[in-house]
Amino acid sequence: MMAAANAAREILRRLHEVMASKSGAEAKLGQVVRIVAELLTSEVASIYLLRDGMLELFATQGLAQSAVHVTRLSMGQGLVGTIAATREPLNLAEAKEHPDFAYRPETGEDDYHSFAGVPIVRREAAIGVLGVQHREPRDYDEVEIEALQTVAMVLSELIHGAGLVDDAQAARARAASSGPLRLSGLKLVDGLGRGVAVFHQPRVVVEHTVADDTDVERARVYSAFTRMREQIDTMMGQAEFAGGGDHHDVLDTYKMFAYDEGWARRINEAIETGLTAEAAIERVQARTRARMRSIDDPYLRERLTDLDDLSNRLLRIVSGQLGTAAKSGLRDDTILIARNLGPAELLEYDKRYLKGVVLEEGSLTAHVIIVARAMGVPVLGRVTDLFAQVSDGDELIVDAGNGALLVRPQAAMITSYEAMRDVKARQAEKFAAVKDLPAISRDGQRVAILMNAGLADDAQALDLTGADGIGLFRTEFQFLVSATLPRRERQQALYRTVLEAADTRPVVFRTVDIGGDKAVPYLQEGEGEENPAMGWRALRLALGRAGLMKVQARALLEGAAGRTLNIMFPMVSEPWEFREAKALVEGQRALLARQGHDLPAHVRYGAMIEVPALIEMLDVLLPLTDFVSVGTNDLTQFLFAADRANPRLADRYDWMSPAILRVLRRIVREADAAGVPVTVCGEMGGRPLEALALLALGVESLSITPAGVGPIKAMVRSADLGSLKAQMTGWLDAPGVDVRTVLAAAAAAQGVELG
Incomplete structure (x- = not known):
């Protein structure tokens, strides 16, 4: 094939001449396939058009001329039909090996191996297909596919102008029925x-x-x-x-x-x-x-x-x-x-x-x-x-x-929608009625209902929801929406704004959790990892990029001047990582003190428990911390070796499985013995029945989405947690118990509001 730019330019020049000629539309299409075959050195070039709901061979150079207006394929049938149905190109070295290949003996295409085709599109609808074939197996270059797509654009104009395909007919061919x-x-x-x-x-x-x-x-x-x-x-x-x-x-x-x-x-x-x-x-x-x-x-x-x-x-x-x-x-x-x-x-x-x-x-x-x-x-x-x-x-x-x-x-659907809307309105009214009331169970146990956040505007939801504070502020959001590494002044301003909006309510800032599947263009480390969730991310990346973490530490310390600063490190795998991260922040705190900066009145340090290995080291970790938070999303996927982003596994492993509940019970018991408060973050705590299970394990603090605060608070205020704690112990110690079923039954017997 001739040089890429020259080929494209020459094709368009020749097509311009074809468009300007006085020939009929079919004659022009015949000229087009000859030009494509010549300039792309293809042994076959063919055009199929959508006619009466079928893709009809309309012009060809290389296939049997007797097949023109005879060979027809339905949408989705054969390679041509697949291209039209998906509106996606195909590039095949061995066309016959493709599962959608459909043999048409009248075309005389037996001797051809390779095939490339592109859709001819107008007004979002495929009105035809342009394809080329070669005898020898070969992959077509990207430049050749682009040249075909350029020709297809011109063909769309020619076909529409000649009235060979009705736009409305093409739209109907891909439209659904007019019913619900x-x-x-x-x-x-x-x-x-x-x-x-x-x-x-x-x-x-x-x-x-x-x-x-x-x-x-x-x-x-x-x-x-x-x-x-x-x-x-x-x-x-x-x-x-x-x-x-x-x-x-x-x-x-x-x-x-x-x-x-x-x-x-x-x-x-x-x-x-x-x-x-x-x-x-x-x-x-x-x-x-x-x-x-x-x-x-x-x-x-x-x-x-x-x-x-x-x-x-x-x-x-x-x-x-x-x-x-x-x-x-x-x-x-x-x-x-x-x-x-x-x-x-x-x-x-x-x-x-x-x-x-x-x-x-x-x-x-x-x-x-x-x-x-x-x-x-x-x-x-x-x-x-x-x-x-x-x-x-x-x-x-x-x-x-x-x-x-x-x-x-x-x-009936509209009636159902209106009923759902009315239910949500009534629920909103009910949640509004308890918004300013504490989350205290019927037997007098106080539960802290905190909310997750990541944006400056999210802090405003504290007053709207009645949450007790922010249990997880995801600082990486500012990094993900920025084209460059956020400057310390911008980070500091965000943290100060959030703390001011929270007033006296606590805010826990999780240090930046980027890398892995949260890639940013200005940090190229860890790209192309096979298992990004378990790769170079979160605290691992931050400790490896000490400069990045020092900037964030200074921004947090300056933003929290005169207040209590709660810092939490994500994805801690071993206690030494926590020690190193804490020492880094303390080093910046000492530096700012020497420079005369205003500092937080108190700094509290916490760790996210997400990596199963850390659970075996709780006796070493807990004395180092002021608090811990359990990240149920990552902990669950790591425990079950199940990628939570894989739709096939999304519902396979239940949060109410005794495996995860026993692990959570162990964490709560060891933290209680060490006098370290535990908060559970993640989706599990935002679902009423799952949250009830957590409370029955002894969890006293949940951090959830703002929308979940009202329902979870209503659930807590309607439950007798003491009796459920005793029952949960028996369920987890007895083999083969379906905890979801028995807990739901116990909640129903108590009249617990589960939504």
Whole structure:
């Protein structure tokens, strides 16, 4: 094949001539396959078009001409049908070994081994497929696949202009039935919402792909970049971001991509091959999306999501199609539909009408989730085929807590939703009534109900929920949403803000837990680990990067001046790690004292018990600590050797298993004997029945999500913990007892409120 740039440029030049000729549409397609076969040195080049719901061989160079208009495949059938159904390219050295291969003897393709194909897409629907074949087995270069995708863009324009495929027919081919539907997704922000479907941004349809003048197209892109950057700068200058904070950190990363010269260069290189500005942006965006699909790391995927969001913004500017749902304004209760959403774009919506967000992609680490949580908007993500199943204006119900989207709900579904909403409202009223009351059981036992947090805004939930304090403040959130290592002054300001919001209530700061699956671009250690949860992360990384930990230690000490500072170290595996971490903080404390800085009135040190090995060393660890916290999420996965992120294992191991309960009982007993208070953090403590089990083991302090404070407090106030403690001892000592079943029965007999 000729040099990459020259091949792409020559293909587009020749296609431009074909588009401008007076030949009929079928003749033009015949010319296209000959050009593709020649310039990609392919023995076969073929075009299939969607006709009457079937993919019909419409033009070919290399296959039997008698098969044209005869060979037909349904969506999802064969390699061609698979490409059309998934809208994803295929690159195969041995086509016949693919499980979806379908043999068509009339085409005469017996002698060909390798195959590469790409979808021809218009308005989010596959309207055809372009493929090439070779006799010899070979993998196609990325440059060749990109060249095919560029040709497919031009073909989309040609096919639409000639009326060979009806856009509406293509949309119907991938649309679901018009009846009610339930789609599953991932809970990103909990909550219920009902409204009509509004698409955040109907995709800009690129009508002209081949440039007449590349200099003009380059100037259009430069102008669009300037305007887009001005928009981002203006947004960051708005009053609500002037004081910094988490939202500002998110937008700062967003701005970094807007000014990325590498991105601009790739778009200009695409224009150099002969594409229009719009087609070049879309071509580079398609490559970004392909990379997103191949990257497992959630942090890197989120960075590419930001870039995808900016690509959409740039495409709207350069095409003049600037209207978004936010710009036109929401007038009714709305469920916003998007493939992905940038944080800046969500902030443009009127939250009075925004009742929910549903994303075809999305992840728990997405920047937009931070913003949505602050806005109080439920978000459901990872909804497969969202755009195929939902139409603009459809009535929707989002039940993010149960991971469900109800599309075009029937009357019974709406009634059920309204009942759920009423129940939640009544529960909220009940929890509000006990908000300011202590969590004291019926037999007089006091339980501390603390909350987990990670953002400056989260501290405001202390007053809203009636929590006794913050039992786990995840300091790594500030690191994860920042494009660079947060400076000491910014860290210090965050810690001071949180302590001031908490007032006299305790706050436990967990030192930074990054690395592993919480990768940040400015720390490259541990990349590509096979088992990131058990790798170079948390305290291991912090001790290995002493400079990072010293900066955080100074920020914590300065931010807590005049107050009590509670510092907790994550993922302690052996007592020496705790000693070393404590000594590092004490060294910074002594340094600040010598420099005359104001210091905390008291500093208390704690350890997270998450690694099973540490349980065997509690007799050595506990005398060194002022408190300990049990991280049930990591402790459970390490005990059972079960990756909690693996969906196949998500429900396999029960928190009410005697194995985990016996381990927790041992920790509580040894800590009590040493006079060291124990708090349980993690999801286990936020579930009423599981929390009741913890209290029956002797746990007296829980740190949970803010939403769980009310239900857990109500549960505590309705329980007789003394009798349950005695029963729990018997259950765990007797073999074969189903603790979940017997505890639920005992709670029901007591009338314990489990929600």
